[in-house]
Amino acid sequence: MTTALPAVTLAANQPDRFYRGGAAIADLRGAADAAVWGPEDWVASITTLFGQPRAGLSTLPDGRLLRDAVSADPTGWVGAEHATAFGDDTALLVKLLDAGQRLPVHVHPSNSFARSHLGCRHGKTEAWVIVGTSGPNPTVYAGFRDDVDEATVATWVSTQDSEAMLAALNPIPVKPGDTVFVPAGLPHAIGEGVFIVELQQPTDFSVLLEWTGFAEPGDPSAHLAIGWETALRCVDRDGWAGSRLDGLVMRTADQRSPVVPLFTEQAAPFFQADRIHADSAVDLDPSFAVLVALEGNGTLRTEHGGTVAVRRGDTLVVPHSAGSSQVDGGLVLVRCRPPAPETWEAS
Template identity: 25%
Template sequence: MHPLKFVPILKPRLWGGTKLGEVLGKSVQADGIGESWELSGVAGDVSVVANGDHKGTSLTTLIEKFPKELLGSSVVERFGHEFPILIKFIDAKLDLSIQLHPHDDLAKERHNSFGKTEMWYIMDADPGAELIVGFNRDVTREEYAQSLENDTLLELLNYEPVSEGDTFFINTGKVHAIGAGVLLAEIQQTSDITYRIFDFNRRDKDGNLRELHTELALDALDYKKKDDFKVNYPKEKDNVNDMVSCPYFKTNFLHLSSDLEQDTSNRDSFTIYMCVDGEAVIANDSGSVSIARGETVLMPANSEQISIRTKASKLLEVTV
């Protein structure tokens, strides 16, 4: 099976801007597009192949026809025919709501869904841009609830300045928000379960306050201050650098100035490449595809060899 590119699913958001079109070259027809879902098996938002023999075919149909060839035997054993990863680019013109995601057991019990562990790679950040990640001290459940009543939640939160290349791992239960002026790549479990706990009292286009999930969040929050979110990873050129490894995905950082050949015959997983800078041509025995900043390619699990031809690129390589 040849390398697969998919049609981006563009999502308007209250906080979205113009960078997905202006910086990443997406075919954006309006302002306020906050997310580009690059690779999704989420019901109602399933990605469709954009190139080659399978053009026009949905990801779920491909998995039904070629489960082990596309996903890998070990992935099928763990996740069945569910595609376990959701890949996005996010442009925050305004602050996102302050939120968290439930862990697997709670998400299964309440929503019949996976939880949502995720990571962020900062592609671009305006001067002074920040993220909210975690609390700035240990907080009790009662203190947290009181801060919502008193409108003082912001005083309890940890703010992180960001610049290009910074990487953050957001485990379930951790309060977080992407700040205004941040463009990032996101890798996450296949889930769209979010508990919104504060939205700066903003109103939507119809003048309504957006729904908050105050009660649901109480049992899902991690109230401890933890400095476990900033990822320190090697950036050695022309090498495969370990970045994030968790039960749901493994991500490597590739900063390439020359071609790279990889023997992937024993990988037993699909491989995703997100181009966060530059451009490259990625190939297996069945074909090749070009990829540039803001684009994503899925390499099927039955790719025996993967070659990357480039003079200058930065790629996130994702496997399960």
Template identity: 30%
Template structure:
């Protein structure tokens, strides 16, 4: 019988990274590196997550899908995605601005990279005063106008700048030009893809190379959605001991699940794995056959064959699955 699976985090050094993944979430980071991302659950080729708990410890996610198929991911998910795990879960520490960038959609990513596209969402876990997210164009833009502002180093002037608060969530469809600003700690849920077209990097120089990072100006031109829109922020009233939908799209549904006491969840109708990301507090996860502790900074994969679980304690989680 399968059980709630935890995985070893995969840490990514980034020029804009910091140490909050350690100081806030208690993870032990490499001492000398600026860690920008902790990949909590990944099926990306070359970065496949490895089980950290129980009898399956040491096996990777790809191996588990090959063996358990629909029992692990859900029959409908396995039928659609086969042995590819469809989601990538990250914690992101932006100690400096990330580049302004865009991700291709499924069609373009398949043509160019034999990959999924990258639709994603962000949940703001922590922020410094005046921290900003940059999302989409704030006025009508065409390729000519876009390139004019890009070449002048003024691209940010064309973008919506959101002043954020903890608990805010934002949905970023593939094709949306965007950047995470300095001073933000974010949980990211996205399609399984590591394709990024970087278009502006704030004229920054990598101290290790003495050069600017590679830009992908030409590739990005046909990937960008040029329409002006400002409806990226998700608004949802919080509840306790019951899920609140933050986002539902063809690739994932993400709920806020705040537990104070006891929350019982029946996942039988979903026919999907469920990912719980604990952002605060500590919970006991009870299931048929045992219990598992879930604490701040930890992510757990609930196999599709596990229909009912009970969460006890006090904690704030994100609940993610394939709709």
């Protein structure tokens, strides 16, 4: 019989990144000095930065790496059904990401591309939960407006024509409460002043179409060390417009029900997320989950894993074996979970 594991409040986990940001993360967490905070906080991470052995991994309060704890007891952490499908892989990475400058135009590989060229079962489909914005025109960019041929993309990359690349993308104005689903292959960028909770598959695979100012010239990590000719094959060069583009975006700011789904079914093979409004007690089913507290000061009570005080800015990981849970105290949480079980074969 699996021993019940408690929910755990996690410290910040901010590996070095190649762009500016972090003030919004510091503000959310109540940190006094934003200068020491980087633009990303990897929450409940068993994933490392590309090409690095340890950077990016989350540490539990007892000093163990979460990766090692899950490996020692996958059933306790992720549940028997998930462990049968994924072993000791949580199949999820959650980040807080604060864009202090516009991020480069980049793209992530699909599952099939990752299996063929990177030796990994996971590509990097991701999604953005917008939790804060600043500046006059907070914007993200996703998908080419029109079909683009292979030679044009290759020329943009070789000449580093940033202006052309950005102009070819669809700008999407965003505000808190919006979500954007970003399937693997879709070229994209996040604009300055956009603060997100990002859910993604648990890899750090990014092909930097725009690397000037973000990576050193010739840095092989920009093309995942597989060469530009191969790396650019993962780019979705189709045009995205109209209802196809609209289908990537949800606007949920005016929804205040206890549990607000944040993505459509297209995200289910990769991850799940809800916004929880605990104006009164909200009951939650057993699941491995990552919680990000956006507002409030309340309590997480678990069936088998004890009780934890939760306040704005806290991030927590909840093992499956903690059982059903309940949150209260006016908390507003983003609850992030791994792929839906019924979709595992498709993913």
